[in-house]
Amino acid sequence: MPHTPYYLIDKSKLLRNMEKIAYVREHSGAKALLALKCFATWSVFDFMSDYMDGTTSSSLHEVKLGRKKFGKETHAYSVAYADSEIDEVIENADKIIFNSISQLNRFADAASGIVRGLRLNPQVSSSSFDLADPARPFSRLGEWDVTKVEAVMDRISGFMIHNNCENADFDLFDKMLGDIETKFGSLLSRVEWVSLGGGIHFTGDNYPLDKFCARLRAFSQKYGVQVYLEPGEASITKSTTLEVTVLDTLFNGKNLAIVDSSIEAHMLDLLIYRETAKIEPNTGDHAYMICGKSCLAGDVFGEFNFENEIRVGDRISVQDAAGYTMVKKNWFNGVGMPSIVIKELDGSERVVREFTFDDYVSSLS
Numbered sequence: 001m002p003h004t005p006y007y008l009i010d011k012s013k014l015l016r017n018m019e020k021i022a023y024v025r026e027h028s029g030a031k032a033l034l035a036l037k038c039f040a041t042w043s044v045f046d047f048m049s050d051y052m053d054g055t056t057s058s059s060l061h062e063v064k065l066g067r068k069k070f071g072k073e074t075h076a077y078s079v080a081y082a083d084s085e086i087d088e089v090i091e092n093a094d095k096i097i098f099n100s101i102s103q104l105n106r107f108a109d110a111a112s113g114i115v116r117g118l119r120l121n122p123q124v125s126s127s128s129f130d131l132a133d134p135a136r137p138f139s140r141l142g143e144w145d146v147t148k149v150e151a152v153m154d155r156i157s158g159f160m161i162h163n164n165c166e167n168a169d170f171d172l173f174d175k176m177l178g179d180i181e182t183k184f185g186s187l188l189s190r191v192e193w194v195s196l197g198g199g200i201h202f203t204g205d206n207y208p209l210d211k212f213c214a215r216l217r218a219f220s221q222k223y224g225v226q227v228y229l230e231p232g233e234a235s236i237t238k239s240t241t242l243e244v245t246v247l248d249t250l251f252n253g254k255n256l257a258i259v260d261s262s263i264e265a266h267m268l269d270l271l272i273y274r275e276t277a278k279i280e281p282n283t284g285d286h287a288y289m290i291c292g293k294s295c296l297a298g299d300v301f302g303e304f305n306f307e308n309e310i311r312v313g314d315r316i317s318v319q320d321a322a323g324y325t326m327v328k329k330n331w332f333n334g335v336g337m338p339s340i341v342i343k344e345l346d347g348s349e350r351v352v353r354e355f356t357f358d359d360y361v362s363s364l365s
């Protein structure tokens, strides 16, 4: 049994998402690229690559990781490329998507030998978080002015449009795609491919996959484009837990349990978006606030119910711990970094990465 804390990636749960992605690819004709910003734990890429078409990236490091560890089709995108990195980005990519017309022009020569695209911003999104809303006022994420885009159509063969965020509502997706068609329809029929980005929770329970496939296929046929999807969360949702152990219990008006992990260090996204973790089944008469071990006063995973009183040494599994966790983990307080463990399809567990004091030291100088 590995020492806690560790992220436990369960391949049988990952497989459920992979099979839905494969279904969508087959029935819609869309290609699916893993968004590495969400999940970049490359030890399961061999497994995932049987079900997906490749990766998309947000930086030089991610595009190189995608090329090296996942293979297949590799898309490069970044909010802005530096002169010093553009050649290496291009060397490692099949397509490059520029965020702005100025970057497209700046790197016109460097990128003349690679398929190029441009990010469009339809100025509508499904995000309820200002922080993650690509359509927020003054957004820097993509071009929105059709006249300006028309002027560079000879330099690109595709678009990327990412405006969904944790969107589990097919009707909302459908409506927003309609908005995109209204705004950019005249441009869409002039390109060969369109990536609709990530943020579409189509692998969730009860998502109307057949309607989704039909909508994607109709879009693809109407404009004569290859559609791409860039699932991050949808690829890995509910596949992983963060396994922790209780180190101490206190009563300060509420029952508190301190675990050998930290929301700040190991599930940072929850803190950023002011969400609580998930612990199942969350039933029983014993209510506890589950707290992290960093010195941050608000290092709290949330309040949950348990069937029994919690004792030091008890194990707790924090659910849904794959997306935006391992890619964001940090060494705050020097808290021990969770190992990464894979549960194989036969149920056996394999530790694929452990972090030591030397890793902490080498992350600083």
Ligand SMILES: Cc1ncc(COP(=O)(O)O)c(C=O)c1O
Pocket (backbone or CB within 6 Å): 035, 037, 038, 162, 165, 166, 197, 198, 199, 200, 230, 231, 232, 233, 234
């Ligand atoms: C361009 C792009 N593609 C894909 C994604 C992945 O989104 P999600 O993990 O919500 O599916 C994001 C999220 O930031 C993104 O910005």
Ligand SMILES: NCCCCNCC[C@H](N)C(=O)O
Pocket (backbone or CB within 6 Å): 129, 131, 132, 133, 134, 164, 165, 166, 198, 199, 232, 273, 275, 324
């Ligand atoms: N759970 C809170 C919202 C998370 C939003 N996802 C983060 C990134 C996202 N893909 C984006 O578009 O910014």
